[in-house]
Amino acid sequence: MSRLDVLMPHFRDPEGLALSLASVAGQSWTGDIRIIIVDDGSPGADFRAVEALAAAQELPVVLERNTVNRGRPYTRNRLLDAIDSPYVAWLDAGDVWYPAKIEKQFEQFSRLRLAGEDITRYWITCHYDWQWTGRKPRLIHQDTGERQVRELMLGRKLRAYLWTLLGTAESFRAAGRFDERLPRLQDLDYFLRFVLGGGTLTVPEKTRALCLYHKSDLGRNAREIRRCNRLIRDKYNPHLRIYGPAFLRTIRYNADMLAARFAGNNGERLKQLYYMGSAVADHPKRAVGAMRHHLLRAGK
Amino acid sequence: MRLHILAGCRDLLRPRLLPGEQVAGLIGPAIRPATAFWLSSRCGRFYHDFLLDEASDRRIEIFAASLRDSFGTRFEPLLVLPELFAAATGAISRENGTENGTRRRALDMLLELWGHHPAEQIRLHALVLPEGVDADGSWAAAGELLAPRALSRLDGLRISLAASGLDPDRMKIQAIEVRRDQPEFELLLRNAIACQLTPRVHARLAEEGLAAVEIAELQIAVLGVLEGWRRSGIAFAPALGAGDLDRLAGHVMKRLIEDVPANA
Numbered sequence: 001m002s003r004l005d006v007l008m009p010h011f012r013d014p015e016g017l018a019l020s021l022a023s024v025a026g027q028s029w030t031g032d033i034r035i036i037i038v039d040d041g042s043p044g045a046d047f048r049a050v051e052a053l054a055a056a057q058e059l060p061v062v063l064e065r066n067t068v069n070r071g072r073p074y075t076r077n078r079l080l081d082a083i084d085s086p087y088v089a090w091l092d093a094g095d096v097w098y099p100a101k102i103e104k105q106f107e108q109f110s111r112l113r114l115a116g117e118d119i120t121r122y123w124i125t126c127h128y129d130w131q132w133t134g135r136k137p138r139l140i141h142q143d144t145g146e147r148q149v150r151e152l153m154l155g156r157k158l159r160a161y162l163w164t165l166l167g168t169a170e171s172f173r174a175a176g177r178f179d180e181r182l183p184r185l186q187d188l189d190y191f192l193r194f195v196l197g198g199g200t201l202t203v204p205e206k207t208r209a210l211c212l213y214h215k216s217d218l219g220r221n222a223r224e225i226r227r228c229n230r231l232i233r234d235k236y237n238p239h240l241r242i243y244g245p246a247f248l249r250t251i252r253y254n255a256d257m258l259a260a261r262f263a264g265n266n267g268e269r270l271k272q273l274y275y276m277g278s279a280v281a282d283h284p285k286r287a288v289g290a291m292r293h294h295l296l297r298a299g300k
Numbered sequence: 301m302r303l304h305i306l307a308g309c310r311d312l313l314r315p316r317l318l319p320g321e322q323v324a325g326l327i328g329p330a331i332r333p334a335t336a337f338w339l340s341s342r343c344g345r346f347y348h349d350f351l352l353d354e355a356s357d358r359r360i361e362i363f364a365a366s367l368r369d370s371f372g373t374r375f376e377p378l379l380v381l382p383e384l385f386a387a388a389t390g391a392i393s394r395e396n397g398t399e400n401g402t403r404r405r406a407l408d409m410l411l412e413l414w415g416h417h418p419a420e421q422i423r424l425h426a427l428v429l430p431e432g433v434d435a436d437g438s439w440a441a442a443g444e445l446l447a448p449r450a451l452s453r454l455d456g457l458r459i460s461l462a463a464s465g466l467d468p469d470r471m472k473i474q475a476i477e478v479r480r481d482q483p484e485f486e487l488l489l490r491n492a493i494a495c496q497l498t499p500r501v502h503a504r505l506a507e508e509g510l511a512a513v514e515i516a517e518l519q520i521a522v523l524g525v526l527e528g529w530r531r532s533g534i535a536f537a538p539a540l541g542a543g544d545l546d547r548l549a550g551h552v553m554k555r556l557i558e559d560v561p562a563n564a
Binding site: 002003029030031032033086087103106107108109110111113114 | 332336337338339357358359362365366368369370371372373374375377
């Protein structure tokens with residue numbers, strides 16, 4: 001039996017999958033790895049390319065397929081069902097782990113054991129490079145300090161990305177299933193459940209970026225992301241209210257601005273203006289501050 | 301899991317340490333040093349002395365858990381514990397109590413490690429030099445630098461471990477000869493020559509009315525002279541006998557005494 005299952009959802013991106021698989025094969029960690037890929041109903045040619053990639057791997061690969069496209073939460077639930085190793089890490093097709101990622105994260109588990117901690121209560125995340133298409137990578141720090149629910153919702157110092165994580169299989173099972181009503185932000189929902197259930201996010205000591213996230217808004221649906229954000233606010237309302245009305249206004253503002261960014265990057269100008277207007281209504285003071293910041297930057 | 305333990309020879313592996321990756325490469329392609337960077341950034345980078353420290357933490361138990369997690373069918377872990385060969389038969393006269401205590405601690409640590417994580421197979425290794433370096437049999441007499449003595453010492457270690465309850469059928473021994481064309485050879489040979497020369501230099505110091513405060517420090521100083529010669533392009537003859545070593549000891553002592561600054 002392997003010690004680590006790497007869970008990889010895939011949909012219509014064999015080239016991205018090839019990059020991701022190469023980064024798993026290049027890990028310096030010496031333990032036994034099994035890769036599980038669930039293809040989410042990609043067209044025949046793409047799936048055949050995935051089959052060829054799977055067959056070419058030196059590491060053991062399990063390949064499953066949804067007969068029709070069911071969306072990422074459903075696919076991730078299938079991946080959860082396929083876990084058979086004591087440890088689990090996630091990687092989305094197209095994203096890349098740097099060679100030391102898993103080794104450094106396992107070292108962090110040993111540090112936690114040395115400190116007498118129960119490792120099933122921890123997910124090890126990591127700093128990462130964030131690369132917009134056509135730009136240079138930018139280092140993003142994961143700040144795993146206090147008030148992790150609040151920071152996850154704000155999404156500035158701590159972000160909910162599954163592909164940064166290493167955890168025990170037990171901890172992922174305990175966090176439950178991915179919410180299939182959330183085609184977007186199901187990671188955030190999953191992270192919130194883990195932390196609210198008593199879990200803690202931590203990062204390996206003295207490390208820089210351990211993975212690379214290829215970021216693009218193209219084709220991302222602004223209305224969908226806004227709806228998912230609202231659903232998450234509704235689900236966790238009692239937990240979020242304790243941070244006060246200013247916090248609630250800020251997360252509504254952030255959600256509208258995110259939807260505006262998606263709309264803008266997809267050329268939907270009217271929708272972009274609508275969401276920006278909604279954001280201004282949510283939090284006028286913050287909107288004025290942001291506008292001043294943009295004007296100053298433009299002036300420079 | 302198959303666990304590899306490099307038990308010696310100490311006179312080759314000290315005082316200049318060989319990086320764990322290089323040691324593992326000498327033993328086999330699928331072997332990797334078992335590191336413990338979670339304890340400190342040096343633990344396991346070279347040898348595994350940190351497992352012998354009398355620490356109050358649970359480092360051996362946690363090290364066993366990390367072995368279980370980080371090694372399986374792809375790679376096999378290596379521990380480097382030259383203290384397992386520590387004995388009073390080496391080139392340098394050692395204090396018996398300390399020697400036996402260190403070796404006992406190394407054996408106890410292995411047994412504790414096994415208790416937490418039993419390995420299916422254990423391979424006990426020793427690095428040795430080619431017999432050709434020994435011009436007149438003086439090296440063979442001096443310790444475990446060559447295969448026959450190293451194998452005999454490994455067998456003794458296997459018997460000790462079996463007496464402590466380990467299944468002898470799960471343990472195998474192997475002496476690994478480091479060839480002259482391997483990049484590690486020079487470092488190991490210099491260590492061995494430093495070990496051979498140190499008691500000779502010590503004796504000559506005594507003849508001159510001097511004494512080394514610490515034998516270990518003298519050994520490092522002797523090695524420093526040998527490394528200086530190497531930087532100047534001076535290499536050792538392919539084979540050295542007792543007479544050669546005596547003469548070299550004289551040169552080394554001269555350098556040691558002359559290199560001390562007047563205001564030191």
